[in-house]
Amino acid sequence: MTACGAFDIIISMNWNLFLVSMHIIGVILGTGGATFAEIFYLKAKRDGVFEPLEVDYLKLSYFVLRTGLFLLVLSGFGLLLSLRFHEFGAPLLGVKLWAKLLIVLIIILNAFLIQARKMPMWLGSSLSITSWYTATILGLWRGIPYSFGQIMIFYLLSVMLVAYILHIIDKRILKSVTIKK
Amino acid sequence: MATSLSIFLAFHVIIGVTGVFLFGGVSLGLLKKKISVKMLKLFSLGGLISYLTAWITGGHYYVVHYGVKVKPIIKAGNMPWAHSIVMEAKEHLFLFLPFLAFMSMASIWLLKEDLNEMPKFKNAVMLISLAAFIIGVLMALGGIIISGAATI
Numbered sequence: 001m002t003a004c005g006a007f008d009i010i011i012s013m014n015w016n017l018f019l020v021s022m023h024i025i026g027v028i029l030g031t032g033g034a035t036f037a038e039i040f041y042l043k044a045k046r047d048g049v050f051e052p053l054e055v056d057y058l059k060l061s062y063f064v065l066r067t068g069l070f071l072l073v074l075s076g077f078g079l080l081l082s083l084r085f086h087e088f089g090a091p092l093l094g095v096k097l098w099a100k101l102l103i104v105l106i107i108i109l110n111a112f113l114i115q116a117r118k119m120p121m122w123l124g125s126s127l128s129i130t131s132w133y134t135a136t137i138l139g140l141w142r143g144i145p146y147s148f149g150q151i152m153i154f155y156l157l158s159v160m161l162v163a164y165i166l167h168i169i170d171k172r173i174l175k176s177v178t179i180k181k
Numbered sequence: 182m183a184t185s186l187s188i189f190l191a192f193h194v195i196i197g198v199t200g201v202f203l204f205g206g207v208s209l210g211l212l213k214k215k216i217s218v219k220m221l222k223l224f225s226l227g228g229l230i231s232y233l234t235a236w237i238t239g240g241h242y243y244v245v246h247y248g249v250k251v252k253p254i255i256k257a258g259n260m261p262w263a264h265s266i267v268m269e270a271k272e273h274l275f276l277f278l279p280f281l282a283f284m285s286m287a288s289i290w291l292l293k294e295d296l297n298e299m300p301k302f303k304n305a306v307m308l309i310s311l312a313a314f315i316i317g318v319l320m321a322l323g324g325i326i327i328s329g330a331a332t333i
């Protein structure tokens with residue numbers, strides 16, 4: 001191997017490490033932001049009034065979430081480019097990538113519909129948090145043995161289940177506040 | 182692929198995705214009751230510059246490398262539709278992007294806070310920005326399919 005070839009490999013490895021790190025940081029910020037946005041939202045709505053400080057916390061969570069989404073998508077495309085440059089195209093057409101892409105699109109569409117007030121919050125919250133966790137799990141899982149359809153069916157069932165769990169938490173919190181009053 | 186072409190392709194993708202995000206931000210910002218003009222001006226101008234840069238770098242890559250080397254590989258492979266449908270659609274849809282982006286940017290820069298007083302026009306600018314965002318997303322997804330077809 002020539003010195004130049006070795007240098008290219010080192011550069012390529014460092015670049016890949018940088019992209020993977022960015023991708024992981026994006027996932028952490030996005031999933032963490034979605035989780036805390038949901039916690040702050042449930043906490044804020046229990047007395048029926050959104051105080052300025054509570055709104056500030058919610059805005060901050062959404063900012064962290066969107067920053068995570070930006071890092072995640074940008075580094076994701078960087079990783080896809082890396083595959084393209086190494087002439088390794090199979091993952092570009094793989095089930096895992098397209099499931100993740102569809103879920104990221106759902107996260108973005110959900111954000112639009114919530115902002116336009118066309119999405120009921122019970123479904124919007126569930127979609128957001130389930131999508132982020134599903135994308136994280138898909139990213140971590142090596143060699144997923146399921147088809148695209150199976151992954152999507154599992155995802156949709158999870159959205160319904162999480163919506164039900166959030167509904168129960170919401171009712172319990174409201175009940176506890178009412179009893180205290 | 183020559184290093185300079187790799188840089189062109191990487192720049193085309195990264196700057197294009199940035200443009201998509203910026204126009205997503207513009208659409209979301211225009212959905213608010215009271216818009217943040219400073220943010221919208223910054224995002225729409227950034228989005229327009231991103232799309233124009235992606236247009237030029239993508240065009241250069243297409244003319245110098247794709248048409249000569251990649252296209253024949255895709256057409257001879259298992260997924261010839263990746264060129265005949267996806268790339269053809271990408272080529273033609275891509276023509277709209279800088280113009281949509283310019284219309285959105287010009288409306289925001291010229292009308293500023295007055296957009297708040299014109300809800301119907303604000304909605305129309307939001308739809309234009311949303312179109313620039315959705316077409317950008319389709320471009321990106323098409324690019325993944327084409328890259329996959331070229332290297333599988």
